[in-house]
Amino acid sequence: MRLLSPKKQRIYDICIVVSAIAAAFITVVSLNRGIYEVFPYFYLIPIVLIAFSRPKMSIYGTVAIGWLYFAIVFLIGLPDIRAYTLATVWFYIFVSLGVLISTYAQVYRKEGERTCGTYYNSQAGAFSYDRETFRIREANKKFAQIVRYDSDELLQKSLSDLIPDVAERESFIAKIRDNHRVGDIEVQFRAWDGSLRWALVSAAETGEPAVICTAVDITDNKLWQEAISQANKKLNLLNNVTRHDILNQLTALIGYLELSRQDTTDPIMLKYIEKEETAASAIRSQILFTRDYQNIGVHSPQWHNIAETISLASATIDPRKVFINVTLPPIEVYADPLLEKVFYNLIENSMRHGEHVTEIRIRSEEKEDGVDIIFEDNGAGVPDPQKEKIFRREYFKNTGFGLFLSREILAITNLTIRETGTQGQGARFIIHAPRETYRRIMQI
The missing domain is CATH 3.30.450.20 (PAS domain)
Structure with missing residues (x-):
């Protein structure tokens, strides 16, 4: 692939000259000893060397070597018509061979130059x-x-x-x-x-x-990623410390509100205290939400075995009398490391809000543009006006934010989630993974 360096070119030129001189010397010696059949083959060495190292000059070099051979035979050879005839035939063989090798050598050299040019001048x-x-x-x-x-x-x-x-x-x-x-x-x-x-x-x-x-x-990218990672770690540390301090103060505030409730019988003051406790509880929920939300996107996405991820998620929940039926093929999905929390939220949401849920079914359907992971239960379902609201941050019950967090986690790698169930027949969540974000697991 590598073109000849000037040093190697000089070595080839020396070999051409030396082999041509050697062929001429062998010709003189052979003719003086009456040998006419073997020595012409020695001229093939300089011819091949010229064709390989200097294909553009191959024709001229071959003709020159042919004339050298022809001249020696005519000057030294005996006045033998047969010898002259053979010399003429060999001359035309040399020239023809030189033309043929030169043609192919130039094509090969051009292809090599094009390949080498691509190789050595590539931006990669x-x-x-x-x-x-x-x-x-x-x-x-x-x-x-x-x-x-x-x-x-x-x-x-x-x-x-x-x-x-x-x-x-x-x-x-x-x-x-x-x-x-x-x-x-x-x-x-x-x-x-x-x-x-x-x-x-x-x-x-x-x-x-x-x-x-x-x-x-990718050095600059790695340095940039490291800098971003360090900045995120510092911000997360600051968030954790600040959140911890706020929660401590909030706990003290709630404690004082409870003491205030015990020390007063004024109905108006009790009403104010109740509203203050409600506001403090909401603040506490929102602060705890920031703890979960700050971890989204901190670590690089990875491939998750969906069946194993669901198994890990369900293992941390008391299923009570709910049967979780998972019928999934061996597939992996490329998602944020918090993907397990998505399925945890869905299972926990069904148990908490499904009212009479006894079964949860999780399956998949392959589509032209990806795969749908379908999560269904046989609970109360979600009213049509609330199907999109349940994914919004401002819409939550109890601890709330679970479905909002789930959508944000999935969105990191362009996965989507929507609710398509029928009220009274059960909830039905569809997680769609585009084709480039899922793959089948090879079975060994």
């Missing part, structure tokens, strides 16, 4: 390493920029130099060895100045000993 980093020794064989300029090396310096390095973490390096090599083709592996490279650079690497084994890799620099 590209490199290859030896499958046995793990030494770097090739690297384009973009990859050299990523790891802050000169391209030629990289050829003196190996994977152990570029990926210093032993466990990470062995994992990277093992994935390629086991799968032969991998994509989007996050790898940490050590740069020339000792800094660490993150890249998203794809790799493929070839028929050759080399493994070809492409790398996209």
Whole structure:
């Protein structure tokens, strides 16, 4: 793939000259000893070398070598018509062979130049390493920029130099060895100045000993993510401390309101105290809501086995006399880590507001644009005017906010939820996962 460097080109030129001189010398020696059949084959060596290293000059070089051979035979060879005839035939063979090899060599070289141009001038980093020794064989300029090396310096390095973490390096090599083709592996490279650079690497084994890799620099994204993560941690810490202090003060306030209730018999004051207690209780619920809401989107989404997630959610709830029937195929959904809380909220909501719920059914239906996870119960259902209101923050009963939180959790990865049940026959919630956010689990 790599074009000939000036140094290698000079070596080929020297080999061409030396092989041509050697062929001429062998011709002189052979003719002087009466040998006419073998020596012409030695001229094929410089012809092939010219065609490979300088395809644009191949025709001229071949003609020159043919004339060299022809001249030596006519000058030194005996006045033998048969020898002259063979020399003429070989001359035309050399020229024809040179033209043929030159034509194919130029096509091959153009294809190689186009491939190399794409490889070496790509905006994505590209490199290859030896499958046995793990030494770097090739690297384009973009990859050299990523790891802050000169391209030629990289050829003196190996994977152990570029990926210093032993466990990470062995994992990277093992994935390629086991799968032969991998994509989007996050790898940490050590740069020339000792800094660490993150890249998203794809790799493929070839028929050759080399493994070809492409790398996209994601260092800035990783640093940005780390900065955002640190900022979120600090904000969450501040929120937790502030919320804790407010709840402590609120507890004291509720305690004083209770003491005030005990120390007065004035009906008007009792009415005021009751309203104050209601307001304090609402404040407490809203503050507790912020505790749950702040955790949404803090951690990266991940793939969830839906059946296992529902099992974990239901395990934390006392089912009483409610039978939970889960009939789901082996599927995974890409969602926020709080997905378990969504199913917890749905189950808890059915038990709390379904009035006479005895069974909860959870199943799925595949659609052209994704999959629907259907949650049904046989309770009282939701009145039509309230089907959308139940997902709003301002609409809640008891501790409230459960369905609002569920919709927000699902929205992180573009999942949606809606209620489509019939009042009096039961609630029916449909969670829709777009095609790119769900997958079937491969059965081993």
